[in-house]
Amino acid sequence: MSKLRLTLACWDYDRTRALADGRVTPEGIDLNLVPLHVEETFFRMLRNREFDAAEMSLSSYSVSLMRDDPAFIAIPVFPSRFFRHSCIFVSAKSGIREPKDLIGKRIGTPEFQMTAPVWIRGILAEHYGVPVDSVTYYTGGEEEPGRSEKIKLDLPPSIKVVPIGPTNIRSCRGTVSRPSRGRPRPLDRAAAPAAPAAAPASSRAPPTCPRASRRACCAAPGSRSPLSR
Numbered sequence: 001m002s003k004l005r006l007t008l009a010c011w012d013y014d015r016t017r018a019l020a021d022g023r024v025t026p027e028g029i030d031l032n033l034v035p036l037h038v039e040e041t042f043f044r045m046l047r048n049r050e051f052d053a054a055e056m057s058l059s060s061y062s063v064s065l066m067r068d069d070p071a072f073i074a075i076p077v078f079p080s081r082f083f084r085h086s087c088i089f090v091s092a093k094s095g096i097r098e099p100k101d102l103i104g105k106r107i108g109t110p111e112f113q114m115t116a117p118v119w120i121r122g123i124l125a126e127h128y129g130v131p132v133d134s135v136t137y138y139t140g141g142e143e144e145p146g147r148s149e150k151i152k153l154d155l156p157p158s159i160k161v162v163p164i165g166p167t168n169i170r171s172c173r174g175t176v177s178r179p180s181r182g183r184p185r186p187l188d189r190a191a192a193p194a195a196p197a198a199a200p201a202s203s204r205a206p207p208t209c210p211r212a213s214r215r216a217c218c219a220a221p222g223s224r225s226p227l228s229r
Helices: 017-021 038-048 058-064 115-128
Strands: 004-010 029-035 053-055 072-080 106-109 136-139 160-163 195-200
Touching: 004 038, 017 029, 038 053, 038 058, 053 072, 058 072, 058 115
Parallel strands: 004 029, 004 053, 106 136, 136 160
Antiparallel strands: 053 195, 072 195
C-alpha cells in the first residue's frame, strides 16, 4: 500500500526538527515538511488553504469556528509554547509604572485577533484589573506597512480598534506592543497555553503571503522599558 502524501507547514522548532531531518518518520505517511515563519504559514493557510496541515494561530482558529462553514479541524499537537507575560513593553517616557496605568491608553498590536495579544489581554484583565474595553487598540505593521487582520473581525461596540493604515508603520510608537526581540522582565511566571496545529478541509496553491519569508516584528522602536508589577 502506498503512503499518504501530506504537506505540513511549520516553523523549525526543536520539538519538530526530528520530522524535518528524518529521525522520526510518521507511520504510513510520506511527509513533506515546509519550514516557514509562523506569520507566513498562518496567512497562506487562513487565506488560501495552501497546505494539507499547518501550524495554526489558536485565536484565528477559534474565530474560524464561528463561521457558517468552518474550514479547519484542530488536532491536539502544540508546536509552540511561550510565556506571553514577557511580551509587554511600554515607552520609558510614558509614565506607566504598573499594569493599571494602561487604562485609557493606546495599545499597539500587529492584529487584534492574533493569539499573543489575545493571551495578553486576558492576562491583563484577569490578573491585573485592566478591562479589555478600557483601552484603544491600534493595529498595523511596525517593521513594514500594510498589515491587516488575517480574518474579518466582528467585535462588540465597546471594543475600540483603530487600523493604523496601509502607509504608516510607527503611529503607535511608545505604546504597548508585542516584541520578538529585547530582554523583557516577565509580569508573572504562570505558564501560557500553546497554539495548535490544524488541517484544512481542502488545499490549493494561490499566490503566497506578501510578507513571505519574514517573521513580523512588532516591538515599538526607540526608548522603552518592560512593564513591571
